Amino acid sequence: MTKKPNTKRMLIETASRLFRMRGYDGVGLNDILKESGIPKGSLYHYFPEGKEGLAVEAIRHTKEIVVGFIEEVFERVEDPVKAVQEHIYKLAEAMRDEKEPVGFPIGAIASEKHSTSEPIRKACHLAFEEWKEMYAGKFLKAGYSEKQAENFGIIILAVIEGGILLSLTCKSVKPLRVIAEQIPMLLTEKNE
């Protein structure tokens, strides 16, 4: 009971990959089906709510991938500023290599569907919240005030999402690299 639905997993993984590359409307059900070699009947067996339901689970899956990506660095690097910086450098690297597609992980879907599908909007919101809390938590644990940690979480998330968008649009990871490079300057409370 607990082990088999390989088909469902494959569907979610394929959808996750395609959605973060081409957004929601940019990916047809048939694209997902063809790429995964799964028949349409199976899709509607596992996802009676169709494309929207699949998308919601794909978003959750993408969220988890990113969570793991953040965790790996945060466990390795103690200083929160350095950890965030390394995280962004690693992101830039991943986008350059393209060994596996990064895309605009949640952003593409969020920007398309936030106003037309509540389930999808909520799923994206949840992902953003979780990532933000991870960033904030890192600063909190390092002794920053709750307020400051929360603010940093928002700023880091925003600058990363914006940086990915810029990098995709100009077909260069330079924006992300500049952002990573400037992180220590950005995340320093000034003392006048």
Added chain:
Amino acid sequence: MTKKPNTKRMLIETASRLFRMRGYDGVGLNDILKESGIPKGSLYHYFPEGKEGLAVEAIRHTKEIVVGFIEEVFERVEDPVKAVQEHIYKLAEAMRDEKEPVGFPIGAIASEKHSTSEPIRKACHLAFEEWKEMYAGKFLKAGYSEKQAENFGIIILAVIEGGILLSLTCKSVKPLRVIAEQIPMLLTEKNE
């Protein structure tokens, strides 16, 4: 010769508004036509390249709107940090009021189409470049080094684009407001 094509303008303005609200695939030609009351024949008369050509001009139009939005503040506020801060506050206000739709001005289209339409990708890239140069120019004129001004331009643009995306996704302008509030801290070169 120079005055009449009201129809073309109307098409561009309507497309600009709809695209920044719902992205590219989220808006059908028929939506634009119905909303502007213009027949399909006219669209293909003015835009023989169809939807893609119209989108490119709509992006240019959106770009110009934002340019004016930035200029207004930058002419009024001399200090670059304060000017950027006020710019973001104004943006948050505009999104809250919704007296006229803001959406995710270029981001929605860019994130959807960057990988599938070169003309659109280039148009978005151009818009981002121009905005970035405006930000950088403000700091350059205030005496910042060329390098620092350029870096600030990228960061400001990224944090704004990211902030808009977050605000749309959580249906609250709080992220943008936090970002605005933190701008002076972000854009201060630290002295250890």
Added chain:
DNA sequence: CACATATTAAACCGACCGGTCTAATATAAT
């Protein structure tokens, strides 16, 4: 006026969309 051109009008097209349906088939429990 005649004539060329710019613009409007909408019926129409094939392609593809997400979604449904029914039947066949594999799998598991009894």
Added chain:
DNA sequence: ATTATATTAGACCGGTCGGTTTAATATGTG
């Protein structure tokens, strides 16, 4: 073996998509 159930298979549906076509109609110019 006999059920019951989970899964596969893909033909099929109505609707909408962007785009094309052809004819009518303004509009401007000599």
